[in-house]
Amino acid sequence: MNNYSNIFLLSDMDGTLINSNSQISAVNKYALEQFTKNGGTFAVATGRTIRSCQDFLGELPINAPSIFYNGTILQNVYNNVALKTLSLQNSQLTAFLAQCLIYCPQICIEIHTKDIFYVITDKAYDDPVIKREALPHVRANLGELKDIPILKVQFYTEKPELISWLHNFAQAMEIDKIAKYFTSWSSYFEIIPQNASKGIMLNELRKMPQYQGKIFIAVGDFDNDIEMLRCADYGIAAQNATQNLKQVADIIGVSCDDHLLSYVINKIIPNLTKYMAANLQTA
Numbered sequence: 001m002n003n004y005s006n007i008f009l010l011s012d013m014d015g016t017l018i019n020s021n022s023q024i025s026a027v028n029k030y031a032l033e034q035f036t037k038n039g040g041t042f043a044v045a046t047g048r049t050i051r052s053c054q055d056f057l058g059e060l061p062i063n064a065p066s067i068f069y070n071g072t073i074l075q076n077v078y079n080n081v082a083l084k085t086l087s088l089q090n091s092q093l094t095a096f097l098a099q100c101l102i103y104c105p106q107i108c109i110e111i112h113t114k115d116i117f118y119v120i121t122d123k124a125y126d127d128p129v130i131k132r133e134a135l136p137h138v139r140a141n142l143g144e145l146k147d148i149p150i151l152k153v154q155f156y157t158e159k160p161e162l163i164s165w166l167h168n169f170a171q172a173m174e175i176d177k178i179a180k181y182f183t184s185w186s187s188y189f190e191i192i193p194q195n196a197s198k199g200i201m202l203n204e205l206r207k208m209p210q211y212q213g214k215i216f217i218a219v220g221d222f223d224n225d226i227e228m229l230r231c232a233d234y235g236i237a238a239q240n241a242t243q244n245l246k247q248v249a250d251i252i253g254v255s256c257d258d259h260l261l262s263y264v265i266n267k268i269i270p271n272l273t274k275y276m277a278a279n280l281q282t283a
Contacts (some may be wrong), residue, residue: 002270005039008064008214009269010202010228011261013046013053014185015221016238019257024059031262036061040265041214043067043205045198045228047184049112049152050075052135065205069112070190070224071197072151074204084204085114086193087149088179093191096173097142097153104165108156111140113148120145127156127187153191154184163189184224199227217272219264220245221256234272236264 011017018024036042044060045067046053053068057077065076065083074084100109101121108125111118117137119126130137155166166189170181181191202218205211218225218232221241229235229248237249238256246252254263 002273003039004035004265004269006213006215007035007039007269008041008043008205008211008216009035009261009264010043010045010067010205010216010218010232012198012220012222012225012228013044013048013056015240015256016219016225017044017256017261018056021257024056025259025262027259028261029059031259031265033061035265036063041211045071045201045218045220045225047152047188047190047224049117050077050080051117052129052133055133064211067198067201069152069196070184070192071199071201072192073114074201082114084201085151086196087114087151088191088193089147089150090178092173092178093150093153093175094142094146096170096175099173100155100166100169101142103169104162106157106159107162107166110137110154110156111145111150112152112154113150118145125157127154129156151192155189156187157189158187160186163187182224185222190224197227198225199229199231202228202231215272217264217269219253219260236268 032042041064043062043064043066047070050068062077065074067074072086073082075082106125108127109121118140119137120140120142175181179191179194184190216232217234218228219236221238223242223244226245226248235249236251236253237245238253238260240255253260
C-alpha cells in the first residue's frame with residue numbers, strides 16, 4: 001500500500017479531472033479516495049466559480065483549501081471560509097467593458113464577485129453553461145456594478161475571431177497595466193487581478209505550516225495552468241493539453257478521458273517516489 005503523506009496533489013478541473021462528457025469518472029473518484037485515505041493531500045485549482053463547481057466538489061475527497069476563479073480566491077470548500085481573496089475594480093476596466101458592449105455586443109460578458117454572478121449582455125448570447133448547469137445569476141447593467149469588487153471578468157464566444165479581437169483590444173486599451181488577461185479555453189477570454197494566478201495561490205498553500213515540506217504535484221490541460229505547473233515541484237500535463245502547457249510540463253500523462261487522475265496517482269506518483277528515494281540515496 002502506497003503512503004502519500006508527503007504529497008500535495010493539485011488538479012485543474014475541466015479537461016483534467018473532468019472528462020469531455022463533463023463528468024468525473026468513477027475510476028478517478030476511487031483513486032482520489034484511496035489517495036487521501038492513505039495520507040495524501042488533495043485540492044482543486046480551477047477557473048470555475050465556487051458556485052459552478054459545487055456539485056462536483058461534493059463528489060471529491062478534498063482535504064485542503066482550493067483555488068477558484070483562476071487564482072483570485074483560495075478557499076476552504078467545507079466551511080466556505082476564504083483564506084485569500086483578490087479583486088479588481090478600475091475605471092480603465094469599466095471603460096474597456098463599456099467599449100466591448102458597443103463594438104462587440106454578440107459576446108457574453110460575465111462579472112464574477114464573491115457572492116453574485118452578473119451577466120451584462122443580451123440573453124441571446126449567453127454562455128450555454130449558464131443554462132446547462134442552472135447557474136444562479138443576475139442580469140444587470142454595467143453602471144449598476146460601479147465600485148463593486150470584481151474577482152473575474154469572463155467573456156464567452158464560439159467565434160475564434162472575437163477571442164482574437166478581445167486580445168487585441170485589451171492590448172490597445174493597456175489592460176495589462178491593471179490586470180491579467182488570457183484565453184482560458186477555446187471559447188473563453190478572462191480578466192483577473194494582476195497579482196492573481198493558480199501558481200501564486202499554489203505558493204500561498206506551500207507557505208502554510210501544515211503543508212511545508214510536502215511535494216507539490218500539479219495537473220492541468222490549458223494555458224491558464226502554465227504558472228501552476230511551473231510553481232509545482234512536478235507539473236503534469238494531460239495528453240489533451242495545449243502544446244504550450246506540454247512544453248513546461250515535467251511529465252505528459254494520459255487524456256482526461258482515460259482517467260488522468262487515477263493514472264497520476266497509481267502510475268506517476270509511485271515512479272516519482274522511487275526516483276526521489278534513489279536520488280536521496282546517491283546524494
